[in-house]
Each structure stands twice: as structure tokens, then as C-alpha cells.
Amino acid sequence: MHRAHASLLLMLFVTSFSLYAKEEALPTMQELINNNKITLTSWLSSENTNLDKKRPIIIAINQPVILTIDIATPRWFTDGTVIETISIPNLIAQQHNLQATNYSQMEGEQTWSHQRWEIPLFAQQSGQFVVPSIGIKITVSVATGKNVHGVLFTSPHRFSVQRPTAKMTHPEEWIIAPEVTLTQDWQASTTQKTNVDIGASTLTVGDAITRTITLKVTDSLAMLLPPLLPAIQNKAILRYTDPIQLKDINNRGEHTAQKKESETYVLQTGGEVTLPSITIPFWNTMTQQSEKLILEGKTIRVKHTLSSWLIAYWKILVLITLITITCFGFIKKITHYYKSHPYPDWFVFLQSIKSHSYPQIRLYLYRRLFNKTDLLELKKYQTNNQKKWLKNSETLQQSTLPPRKLWQLWFKIKK
Numbered sequence: 140m141h142r143a144h145a146s147l148l149l150m151l152f153v154t155s156f157s158l159y160a161k162e163e164a165l166p167t168m169q170e171l172i173n174n175n176k177i178t179l180t181s182w183l184s185s186e187n188t189n190l191d192k193k194r195p196i197i198i199a200i201n202q203p204v205i206l207t208i209d210i211a212t213p214r215w216f217t218d219g220t221v222i223e224t225i226s227i228p229n230l231i232a233q234q235h236n237l238q239a240t241n242y243s244q245m246e247g248e249q250t251w252s253h254q255r256w257e258i259p260l261f262a263q264q265s266g267q268f269v270v271p272s273i274g275i276k277i278t279v280s281v282a283t284g285k286n287v288h289g290v291l292f293t294s295p296h297r298f299s300v301q302r303p304t305a306k307m308t309h310p311e312e313w314i315i316a317p318e319v320t321l322t323q324d325w326q327a328s329t330t331q332k333t334n335v336d337i338g339a340s341t342l343t344v345g346d347a348i349t350r351t352i353t354l355k356v357t358d359s360l361a362m363l364l365p366p367l368l369p370a371i372q373n374k375a376i377l378r379y380t381d382p383i384q385l386k387d388i389n390n391r392g393e394h395t396a397q398k399k400e401s402e403t404y405v406l407q408t409g410g411e412v413t414l415p416s417i418t419i420p421f422w423n424t425m426t427q428q429s430e431k432l433i434l435e436g437k438t439i440r441v442k443h444t445l446s447s448w449l450i451a452y453w454k455i456l457v458l459i460t461l462i463t464i465t466c467f468g469f470i471k472k473i474t475h476y477y478k479s480h481p482y483p484d485w486f487v488f489l490q491s492i493k494s495h496s497y498p499q500i501r502l503y504l505y506r507r508l509f510n511k512t513d514l515l516e517l518k519k520y521q522t523n524n525q526k527k528w529l530k531n532s533e534t535l536q537q538s539t540l541p542p543r544k545l546w547q548l549w550f551k552i553k554k
Contacts, residue, residue, distance in 0.1 A: 166281060168289025177212045177279060181293035183270070199303040201315040202424055203259040203358050203394075206232075206270060208293060210254045210277060211244075217286045218278030220254060230268060233259040233360060236389065259394065261360060262300040264310075270296040303422050304429050312365045314432070317425040320355040321432045323417075343442045344406050350414065351401040352434065358424075361385035361396040365419060368400045375412045375441075376404040408451050409443030484510075488549060492542050501535065504548060511554050522551055 171177045185204045198204050210220065220239065225232035240255040262268055272292040281287055307313055326349045327342060342348075352367040362385060371378060384399040406412060416436040422429055443451065484503055491499035508514050517532040531548060534540055540548075 165283070165285055165287055168277070168287060168291065171212075171279070171281075171287060171289075172291070176214070176281075177210070177277070177291075179208070179210050179275065179291045179293065181206065181208045181273075181296070183207075183296045183298055198262070198298065198300055199315050199422060199424065200263065200265060200300055200307070200310045201261055201313070201359070201363050203233075203261055204298055206258040206260055206293075206296065208256040208258070208273075208275065210256075210275065210291070211251045212279045213246075213249050213251050214280045214282075215252050216254060216278065217280050218288075220256075220278075221276040222256060222258070223274040225258065225260070225270070225273060227260075227268065227270065229263045229266075231261040231263065231360065231363075233261070233387075238389075240392075257392075259358075259360075261363060265301045266299075268298055268300060270298075303427070306420065306429055307422070312420060314354075314356055314359070314365065314419060314421045315424060316356045316359050316421075317423065318357045319421055319432060320353075321419065321434060322353050323434045324351045324353075325349070325437065326351075341442055342406060342439060344409055344444050346441075347403050347405050348414070348439065349401060349403045351399065352417065354398045354419075356396045358394055359396040361387050361398050364396060364398040366400075367398065367417065367419070368402050369415055369417065371404075371415065373412070375406065375408045375410070377407060379403040379405070406439075406441050409441050409448065411438055412441055413438045485549075492545055495539075497539055500545060504535070504545075504552070507549065507552050511552050517548075520552065 166174070166176075168177070172179075183204050183206055185198050185202065206225075208222070210216075222234065222237070224234065237256060237258065240253075240257075242253050242255070244251050244253055260268075260270070272295055275291045275293065276288075277291055278286050278288050302310065303315075327346060328349070329342070329346045350368070354364055354367055356364060364385075368380075379402065381401040381403070384397075386397040388395040388397065404412075404414065414436045417434040419432040420429065421432050449456075484507060488500065488503045488507075491497075491503060504517070505515070508517060508520060512520060514520055517535070518529055520528065522528045528548075528551070531540060531544055535545075535548070
């Protein structure tokens with residue numbers, strides 16, 4: 140009997156000890172949500188909205204829309220938060236180097252720890268976009284001091300993207316941002332010096348000019364910025380392009396995209412070389428207006444070297460030489476021919492006029508009249524203005540005529 144009582148007491152003791160020793164079961168993430176021990180909210184916003192979490196927002200192509208995710212707990216986060224990769228066609232989600240904003244907030248008599256994540260989304264074309272539910276892997280502490288791991292999901296969100304102006308026929312050539320800075324730098328180098336002032340120096344063939352364009356855009360990505368330097372087709376220069384430099388800068392939540400392009404032009408010929416102006420279309424998301432960013436070009440006067448001058452004009456020099464040799468040969472041949480043949484009448488008539496030999500002038504006019512018409516008297520030749528012809532003929536017999544009228548008589552005599 141005593142042994143039975145002892146066994147029963149022992150069993151009661153062991154059972155009580157095991158109940159005490161058994162650890163309290165950890166709650167699940169869903170139980171924490173149901174008991175308001177953790178919350179997750181998400182919404183979309185952009186700089187031209189009032190953070191309305193219900194109405195769909197409309198943005199321009201390549202304008203960022205911010206997906207904000209806010210996680211809160213009355214305890215604290217004990218491990219890193221992992222956000223699922225966002226993959227949507229024709230949309231870029233900037234999830235690299237994301238940093239959460241941690242802050243505390245009183246709710247009633249309890250202090251809540253918050254993590255806020257902001258993910259910029261850049262749509263590449265117009266249309267409707269849906270951001271699906273995104274899994275967020277979270278680790279938080281509970282009252283027992285243990286950690287609870289789990290995955291929470293954001294709500295789906297919808298937004299519209301459109302071309303803000305009819306002028307935007309090629310969106311990839313535009314900048315869409317609230318603020319832009321576009322600058323350029325010119326440098327020249329000669330065989331003797333580097334970093335020469337272009338305006339104050341005389342450049343010659345073989346010298347080089349370097350043009351560097353820097354574009355800084357807020358709330359954008361460097362990969363979305365358009366080309367800066369135009370493709371120049373000019374035989375007067377040789378182009379050497381440096382690698383494009385892209386940089387995305389995040390300074391205390393302010394995102395700046397930077398693009399730098401640089402080209403070197405080696406001058407090949409003398410004369411004027413024009414490097415064109417640069418115009419980039421810009422949609423200002425603050426003023427909701429289209430603008431133009433303009434960088435002035437330069438026209439540079441280039442001096443020839445002897446070798447470059449010969450290279451530039453060798454065809455003209457060869458042509459002039461050939462023409463000179465041909466003319467010299469022709470003149471020599473004509474001179475040789477007329478050494479054994481009489482000069483033509485028009486040439487002798489010209490010589491007579493120059494020497495004022497009027498007997499010779501009359502002789503060659505009568506000779507031309509006989510050769511063309513078989514007539515022996517000038518007054519018998521018929522012309523359209525017979526009265527004037529007779530007057531000049533009589534004057535020629537009695538006195539002299541000016542050279543202009545003598546040539547008129549000469550050319551009026553025809554067959």
C-alpha cells in the first residue's frame with residue numbers, strides 16, 4: 140500500500156515538472172499579424188502626387204515612381220530584411236544598394252520600431268503597369284526573447300505611364316526629371332603644349348581638341364540618360380571616343396544620375412572646322428513643360444602646315460600643271476605653224492586697228508567683203524539697217540571710225 144502511494148506521488152511530481160519545463164510554443168508570423176504584433180504597409184508615390192495611397196497615379200515614361208514599404212513591430216528587428224526581386228517587363232526596379240530608414244514611433248503607450256524601404260521604379264514605355272505582391276523576409280523578436288522568422292507580402296499596386304507631350308516621338312532621346320545640369324569643357328593640345336586655350340591660340344593641322352560633356356539628372360538612372368555627343372561626319376577631323384562614364388549617386392535619399400562623354404578631334408586640314416551645337420529635349424516634371432538643353436558648338440580656324448597644304452591641294456596643283464603644259468604646247472604649235480603660213484585676216488585686222496593703219500583696215504574690210512559676197516563696194520552690201528551701214532561706209536572712206544564701229548562693220552559682213 141505504501142509502495143503504491145509512493146509510485147503515485149512520483150508520477151505526479153514528474154508530470155508537474157515536465158509541464159513547467161516545457162517551453163512555451165513560438166507564435167507564427169501570421170499569428171503576430173493577427174495579434175497586431177507586426178504590420179506591413181506599402182504604397183506608390185512620385186514627386187507630383189500627394190502620396191494618395193488609393194487613387195492610381197499617372198507618370199511619364201522614365202519618371203520614377205516610388206514603391207514604399209513600411210514594416211513595424213512593438214519589439215525589434217533581429218536580422219536583415221530581404222525583399223524579393225521585382226521583375227516586370229519594360230520596367231526597371233532600382234533594388235541595388237537599398238538602405239532602410241529606421242525610426243521609432245509612439246502608438247498609444249507603446250513604442251514601435253519601423254523599417255521603411257523606398258524602391259524607385261522606372262517604366263520604359265507607356266501603358267498600365269501592375270506591381271504584384273512582393274515577399275518580404277523578416278526576423279523579429281517576441282516577448283520570450285526568441286526570434287520569429289517569416290515572409291510577409293505587400294499589396295498589389297497599379298499605375299499608368301504616358302508620354303507627357305506629343306513632341307516625345309522618341310522617348311529614349313529625352314530627359315525626364317525635375318532638375319538637370321548640362322555642361323561642357325573644351326581643351327586643345329598642340330605638339331608643344333597641352334591644355335591650350337582654344338580662343339586665344341592658333342591651331343594647326345595635327346593639333347587635337349577634346350570636348351567633354353557632363354550631364355547630371357536628379358531622380359533618374361544613368362543607364363536611362365540619352366546620348367550626348369552627336370556623330371560627326373567630317374573629313375577635316377579624326378574622331379577618337381573615350382569610354383562613356385555612368386554613375387548613380389545616392390546622397391541621403393537624393394538620387395542623382397551622372398553621364399560623361401568625351402571625344403578627341405584631331406585636325407586634318409586647314410580652313411574652318413565647325414563642331415556642332417548640342418540640343419537635348421527635356422521634360423520638366425516639376426513645371427510639367429517641355430524644354431531644351433543647348434550647348435553651343437565652336438567654329439575653329441585651322442592653319443595648314445606645308446605637308447598638309449600639299450596633301451589638301453595636290454589635285455588642283457596637278458590640274459594647273461597639266462593645263463599650263465597643254466597651253467604652252469598649243470601656243471608653241473600655233474607659233475610654229477604661222478611661221479610658214481599667213482596670219483588669219485581677223486588677226487591682221489586687229490593688228491591694223493591697234494597700229495591705226497587705216498589703209499590696212501580698209502584693205503582687209505574689202506577683202507572680207509569680196510571673200511564673203513564677191514562684192515567690190517561696201518555700199519552695195521545689204522543689211523537690216525542700210526542707212527547706218529551707208530553712213531559708216533562713207534565715213535570710213537573719208538576719215539576714221541572708232542574700233543567698236545570697225546568691228547561692227549567686220550562682223551556684219553556675212554555670206
